[in-house]
């Protein structure tokens with residue numbers, strides 16, 4: 001195995017056990033919601049686990065909203081940026097996104113490649129992530145400059161990297177998922193597996209799953225391409241109202257003023273009660289089986 005290079009990123013990430021990059025070939029297939037659910041489910045299912053989520057979807061950051069911490073800001077300490085903790089004082093669910101750095105909500109990020117590259121490097125080298133069992137990274141759709149920057153900066157910690165690919169059952173999404181898989185092969189990034197999102201519909205009345213579009217395309221693609229199928233997640237209206245409106249339903253803290261932490265803990269509790277959480281439980285079990293089994297690369301890129 002190649003020696004680990006000593007860089008600001010490798011030093012900063014030295015206490016992180018697993019870095020899981022969430023990608024998709026196509027936009028809108030639910031990559032951010034899968035990344036958010038992965039963080040929430042990991043957080044909720046293991047006592048004392050420490051989870052981070054890094055949003056490198058610089059032009060469309062949605063993780064702060066999905067985790068109920070939109071409008072929070074990060075501050076500088078003598079040891080770098082302190083991430084936003086969605087669970088406040090417990091400090092086991094750390095979150096970092098360009099969304100926390102924008103002056104006003106709704107401001108757009110109009111940056112060329114070098115500025116995006118510098119931002120991603122800073123997220124990895126300047127944020128005080130501390131000890132984490134998992135760092136989940138949400139990426140933009142496709143295989144863009146952001147992916148290459150991310151992998152370039154993460155190359156010193158290649159032995160802890162893996163990816164999951166999110167697709168929907170439709171043929172166009174599957175086609176793009178195959179391209180995404182081909183990208184991971186080209187850059188030597190090990191893939192834990194494929195998640196098929198919006199696969200069937202959960203009836204809000206009876207909880208039955210019915211198939212609106214074709215299903216099982218993700219599973220078939222996984223088999224054909226020789227990668228693991230992590231599982232299928234149905235269209236779930238409870239999930240949408242929870243993640244899309246996470247900031248709109250803050251419970252009141254004792255002071256009467258909602259704080260990010262109370263929103264986060266309430267969000268985890270409410271997420272666990274959704275049909276999606278049950279389905280994601282199976283995805284997580286398969287993913288956790290896959291983690292020790294994947295072939296770690298001696299280098300990436």
Ligand SMILES: Nc1ncnc2c1ncn2[C@@H]1O[C@H](COP(=O)(O)OP(=O)(O)OP(=O)(O)O)[C@@H](O)[C@H]1O
Pocket residue numbers: 024026027028029030031032033034057060062139140141197198233234235236237239240243244
């Ligand atoms: N399983 C699901 N059931 C219902 N709605 C879902 C599901 N997964 C995602 N959504 C909804 O679909 C929309 C798009 O999801 P999301 O933002 O996660 O996609 P994305 O692939 O990250 O998009 P982008 O390409 O913009 O990064 C969101 O409103 C989200 O709540």
